[in-house]
Amino acid sequence: MNAFSKLHPRIREMLAQQSIQEPTPPQEQAIPAILAGENVLLIAPTGTGKTEAAALPIFHKILSKEHQGTQAVYITPLRALNRDMLRRFHEWGEKLQVSVAVRHGDTSQADRRKQSLRPPELLITTPETLQVILTGKRLRKNLASVRMVVVDEIHEMASSKRGSQLAVLLERLAENAGDFQRIGLSATVGSPDIVARLLVGNFRSYKIIQADVKRASDLRVVSPKPTRADYAMASTLECDPSLAAQIRFIRETTRSRKCLIFVNTRQAAEVLGSRFRQLGEPIGVHHGSLSVEARVEAEEAFKGGALRGLICTSSMELGIDIGDVDHVIQYSSPREVSRLLQRVGRAGHKIGLISSGTIIATCADDVAEACAIARRAAAAQLEPIQIHEKPMDVLANQIVGLEMDFGDIRLEKAYQIFNRAYPFRDLTMEEMRGVLAQVEEHRLTRVQDDIIQRTRKAREYYIENLSMIPDEKRYNVYDIVGRRSVGTLDEAFVVSFARPGATFVTKGEIWEISEVEEDEIKVVPIHRSGEIPSWTGEEIPVPFEVAQEVGRIRREIREALEAGCSEEQAAEQLREKYPVD
Template identity: 30%
Template sequence: MSKIAEDWFEFKGWKPYPFQRQCWKALAAGSSGLLNAPTGCGKTYAIWFGVLEHFLRHRATTKKKGLHCLWITPLRALSKEILLATTRVSDDLDLPYEIGLRTGDTAAAERARQKRKPPEALVTTPESVHLMLAQKGYADQFKNLEFVVIDEWHELMGSKRGVLVELALAVLKHINPALKIWGISATIGNIEEAREILLGAQWQQSALIRARIAKKTLIETILPDTLDKFPWAGHLGLKLAGKILPIIDQSNSTLLFTNTRSQAEIWYQHLLQLQPDLAGQIALHHGSLGEEIRQWVEEALHRGVLKAVVCTSSLDLGVDFRPVDTVIQVGSPKGVARFLQRAGRSGHHPGATSRIYFLPTHSLEILEGAALRYAAKEGKIESRIPYIRSFDVLIQFLVTLAVSDGFKAEPVYELIRQTYCYRSVTRAEFDACILMIIQGGRMLEAYDEFHKVVLEDGLYKVTDKRIALRHRLSIGAIVNDVMMQVKMLGGKYIGSVEESFISRLKPGDHFWFAGRNLELVMVKHLQAIVRSSNKKKGIVPSWMGGRLPLSSYLTEALRHKLQEARMGKREREIDFLQPLFAEQEKRSYMPAENELLLEKIQTKEGCHLFVYPFEGKFVHEGMAAIIAYRLGKIRPFSFSIAMNDYGFELLSDQDIPLDAALVQDLFNTTELSADITASINTTEMARKKFRDIAGIAGLVFQGYPGRQVKTRHLQANSGLFFKVFEDYDADNLLLRQAYEEVFDFQLEIVRMRAAFTRISTHRIVIREPGTLTPFAFPIFAEVFREKFSNESLEDRMNKIKAQLEKL
């Protein structure tokens, strides 16, 4: 055990866990590695004291100066938490070890001071590291760096921000081959692959330390009083809002997680309407709120002055709020890992029990409570799929190097090949990336704005200061719709909403944002100028990015629970849903785990074909298109398609023929790839994906701060490039990448193929009920969601449900 850790733990009255001792020992031995530990058990200190011990033994006794440790986190809020935790140790033990913070919020004067007189440790984000790599003489900043720690690596790994980390580590290892790299990760299904991606070629010689701590998590589903009054469809869950007020009252502090920012805004207002005396004790937190508001909420949580916070994934990660002892998840979390991560926000300290309530938003979703408990018990945790061959990030990285000190092609090619993401990149592909940055590839040579990099004496570099400035402003891999600042008439910044939302409003319209009713006064540049209003009505902004499908492990658990329900197994959620299952059996059929149910229903709208693979919305989207295409080969059909996480619907104005032989053929796996290409408009999907890729690669400049380019102009510009490449440069790397991302991440081709393979071995059950069934109704309701507001939708659905119950 390290001496300073021993002193500090004794000072705090704590006893180290075995995994913390293992980490200190591995760090003292000079190893790199990955720490896998549940949230709230002291994983930060497991790494931090090893770093400090190294500093006191080696650096403090030598003349080496400069940055000793770089600590990279995915969130600014988490950066501040790490800064507080590490500074606390230095202060308690009076250590000569300064820790600095560098994020997008760090003032220019402070960044300049850090460069002139660097602290011993710097807590930062992936984007800030790349901004440092874009500075002249960046190697001098990192030449004495000994440690890099990547916090919440599981969160970064499944995104292009993880690719930014891989590239940064490759550069830092090149500067200092003895660099020690440590990752900190929650439990994921592919932890060994996570270590390989993080550490590269040396991963097999590294340490993998697992915290064998049985984190106790209590999972309870909030049930309505009676099933017959609970909706068969919906997504807000407000019907059960009254049920959570006693939970909030009995808890010290509660986090109420929603899946979208608009849902969070609605829940915040609804809770205040139900219990007005919560005013001042309840707050709202999501990524579109201003930094000042979010900081206030986080500090109030730390101090224990808030009874509840309605939030989104903005509070998913390891910020330590000890007063929080209860978590409520509204609606399906869509994944087991996400659910357990949120559960860990409560009881966020060693030995504490995490308590989470699952609040379903419609009847069938109640079963997900049992499925989540089963998946957590069985350890069915999702893997994070890494990005590979992300040429948009590579092109951005090459310009970053060219903006700083310039680069030579051969050494950089060898450097990027050391990363997991780019290890399969050929020299010809690398040269194509070089061509993109010096003349925009083969198609854009005539346009000077794409001549960003020049070759001088074997060195690729940027000589135009305007190009360098625009590139530094564009560094990063987070791509959103253009955001408009929301400001009060007096100038106070509240937060940001998407331009597409504000464009639908006119001056005098009211909307809810940041927990208050606002009236739009005017739109000036990319600012929405507003004033407070006493109106009780207003629309709620909607943001992109809330469209999540059920994960493969959660769908597997759900099918397992349906099987148990069919077999009559007793469980709280299953017992409560017995009337629904009985109604499904009465009207149609309850499928077994090795069966696929198809329902053909005639209504005044036409012939409905409902299919229930229980594979998640993204997979159903692709499956529906393929089945429609295969039916269309029999005779011409026109279909409208609807889907949810449990199944999909094909609706036609003519009868859909079904017999056992035909249906079995609909789900075979032969010629599946060809049918995917023929049935799904992958070109249009790739066109939309290309806009993000073009932005990251720097083909499309998104504007200066406060003067961003309008969304429609970005779409037009990227669409023009897409068409040019599609027509004249079919092998363009960015074009190919757009299609690959559509197949891998949007259509989930691997999962869809696995679903077809699974179903091809199942017995297919065909039923023709006379009316909509409990399984069919939620999918049927998806069509109306596009046609009615939330209030009208609820009224409409209740009327339809009442009519069905009479039949």
């Protein structure tokens, strides 16, 4: 008897047809708890079946009860993950006769209308789209039957204001549907209790399941030194010899192993991508400022083997299915332990396989930082997650959201809803009145006799401010030769650079601007050099604990050199303590 024996007979039959006999450790631990109705935070390494650990009980509960409307909502932080989940769940849904649909900003009007008239039993969406759904009369009614909500990759939102917004959003959904079961999934969490509280709120019980799955990992830090050949390549690529050495290391690695090459910024992705394109290497580029078509094309090419390497930002950090990955290269320090573990976990994406990764340090300070992070990763010393406590901009945004939900709502009732959300557990009525006064000043609400009332401006504000992700005006880049969108550029770069005849890099390719319109830049592909665009919001902070360890490494090296050690001896001392070549 294992956890699968508790599932609906049709699910067991489907698993048997797929030759799936035994549950993985996370599934064995989580499925009984979820079937019992407990709120669960499941923490398990990538590739150990944690998605199925939540999905199988969802299908079981849908099959076991006769209800109209949407029974379960599956929330992910990215549209790309939505598409990926739809592919995975759609096959199960067809076999089990359970309707599954995805809804986000790219969903067509026809599909939206279909979902409105015939709501799917399992809805896959993002927090921002759920914000919209809750305010629609018919859609809101469809969600009144929700009994389970899964938040996938919850760590990705927990430490940002999206997490605080999501916590309130779940309480708004509970006002509409009644209390429901909550399940959170993550591969890496530094503060499980805080994340669990963010998921379930202040007054509900929860169970944290940290699946004990031993995933061997092999992490090394390297800093390639330029060779004579690298100097020649630097001349060809018009770059520094150090960069040429790093490119040579990546090229050699991808020729023997299929690699994801993580970078910290879109700018770095384009710098590397354009050089590999010059060299004719089968290495693609994937980041959030490329069009959906360009990203999907890169994913499919990598999955199918046409690409040996894929340069990516955090856009590929989460669980998007891109097939087997042999090795992960992190270009420059990943800045955070949890980020490194999440990224390296994409390699050896199955139980029993080794997750192997290499950090390419780009300078001496980068070596120290990469060493500190690699050591802490091997020791599983994740940085604690710090949520945003009582973020007043989120409070203002969600006050308007409650107006959209209810039309009129008593101040005390609104306060109780906020107070149930963990980030607002210490919110005082005085603080809420203060924010409410500012919202009223902007004519986004009206307060009479302690009743919050909706205004005409409220809906426009709400729809324009669905997300807590900082926004910047973006220009669509349109290839007039290929007749398709390539990606987007930020306004700051366009204003300072874009003019007909100017050349720039995106998707690792060079483009010449043909025409600049109000919201679009028309381009044609060319074969000469171009400017690397800059995008906003790309800095990753270094945790305090990592910075302190970097300081200790620098001090120890300085003391060794002052004591008369040679540079090679000092380096050897570093190699004894840290996984550095």
